[in-house]
Amino acid sequence: MKKSLYILSFVFLVSLLFAGAAFAQSSTPPTDDQVNAVAHKLYCPVCESTPLDVCPTDACKDWREQIRTMLAEGKSEAEILTYFEDQYGARVLAEPPKKGFYWLVYLLPPALILAGAVILFRSMKAWTTVKADAPNPVEATSAKKDDYVARLEEELKKQK
Amino acid sequence: MTEETTPPKRGVSLTAQIIIWVFIAGLLALVGFGLNRARNPMAAVGDRVPDFDLVYYKGYEYNGTAQMKLSDLRGKIVVINIWASWCKPCEQEAPELEKAWQFYKDGNDVVFVGVDYVDTPAGANEYLKKFSITFPNAPDLKSNISSILNRQMGVPETYFIDREGILRNVKIGPFASPGEIQSIIQSIQ
Structure with missing residues (x-):
């Protein structure tokens, strides 16, 4: 009984595997939206700074067709992006790969923003301290003025 | 008698300045190293062509x-x-x-x-x-x-x-x- 249960489970798993493969092969052809979703993550290898999904050249049409073919073959988005990177280099990826030298692209901007925030915070703190320690300009002016008025009145008295 | 007043400290401290300069120098070194590694040797007429x-x-x-x-x-x-x-x-x-x-x-x-x-x-x-x-x-x-x-x-x-x-x-x-x-x-x- 136990043995037959094992055999049945095995047959079920194998049939699932085949069904998956058959589904991948016989599924409906990829739509333009599906192709463009992948193409949007790639740049034209020939024209500078043109996303592959909007590139109007014949070469780009060929590359989009290639994406369509690969999707129809059951290739995942990650596999297609890897294929394009292997063929044409990392420069065709809209999002740089998270490896090696490319980490700088991800780490540098937040690091610079953080450093800028620290500098700004410290500078603002220093300016606030200076303002708090400095004498009140209104008081200083009125004190000067009183002194001047007193001297003026004294001189007037002397002349009288 | 005049009262001596010390001016208040302004700007970034020396330690912060050192950290910032070390960070910038490190960054430039990293960028230079990366660019040097990414660059392929190039052939010129009269020179041996690098292997590929x-x-x-x-x-x-x-x-x-x-x-x-x-x-x-x-x-x-x-x-x-x-x-x-x-x-x-x-x-x-x-x-x-x-x-x-x-x-x-x-x-x-x-x-x-x-x-x-x-x-x-x-x-x-x-x-x-x-x-x-x-x-x-x-x-x-x-x-x-x-x-x-x-x-x-x-x-x-x-x-x-x-x-x-x-x-x-x-x-x-x-x-x-x-x-x-x-x-x-x-x-x-």
């Missing part, structure tokens, strides 16, 4: 060998033609190149290698069949070969390498006739 891999298209191997290095062809004159199936001027010279190859192929002294620059395999296959190309052809994976050869303008460009591996001539643009190719090969023989 050739992984041929199926059906377009050299003497049945699917993969080799440029240095494996040392002792022969190597003509490297960079092309692409989307390149119209390449179509203009493709028949001329094939005619020239037919002239040299039995001598086994001159090797033509087509290098397919950023192309689709389907487009490349169609192009090679359309012009009945028979000489060895390989894709320019990650544009590595064209980068080493210091491709200048676009495609087509053709590089003539002598038996010692020295770059002798560069033709930018399409050839007008097989005779033009032959005269360059004769000049370096």
Whole structure:
């Protein structure tokens, strides 16, 4: 009984595997939206700074067709992006790969923003301290003025 | 008696300044190191061409060998033609190149290698069949070969390498006739 249960489970798993493969092969052809979703993550290898999904050249049409073919073959988005990177280099990826030298692209901007925030915070703190320690300009002016008025009145008295 | 007042400290402290400068210096060193690593050695006329891999298209191997290095062809004159199936001027010279190859192929002294620059395999296959190309052809994976050869303008460009591996001539643009190719090969023989 136990043995037959094992055999049945095995047959079920194998049939699932085949069904998956058959589904991948016989599924409906990829739509333009599906192709463009992948193409949007790639740049034209020939024209500078043109996303592959909007590139109007014949070469780009060929590359989009290639994406369509690969999707129809059951290739995942990650596999297609890897294929394009292997063929044409990392420069065709809209999002740089998270490896090696490319980490700088991800780490540098937040690091610079953080450093800028620290500098700004410290500078603002220093300016606030200076303002708090400095004498009140209104008081200083009125004190000067009183002194001047007193001297003026004294001189007037002397002349009288 | 005058009261001495110490001016309040302003700006960034010395420690912060040191940290910032160390950070900037480290960053510049990292960028320099990365750029230096990413840069391929480049060939110039009169210099030895840095070695690179050739992984041929199926059906377009050299003497049945699917993969080799440029240095494996040392002792022969190597003509490297960079092309692409989307390149119209390449179509203009493709028949001329094939005619020239037919002239040299039995001598086994001159090797033509087509290098397919950023192309689709389907487009490349169609192009090679359309012009009945028979000489060895390989894709320019990650544009590595064209980068080493210091491709200048676009495609087509053709590089003539002598038996010692020295770059002798560069033709930018399409050839007008097989005779033009032959005269360059004769000049370096």
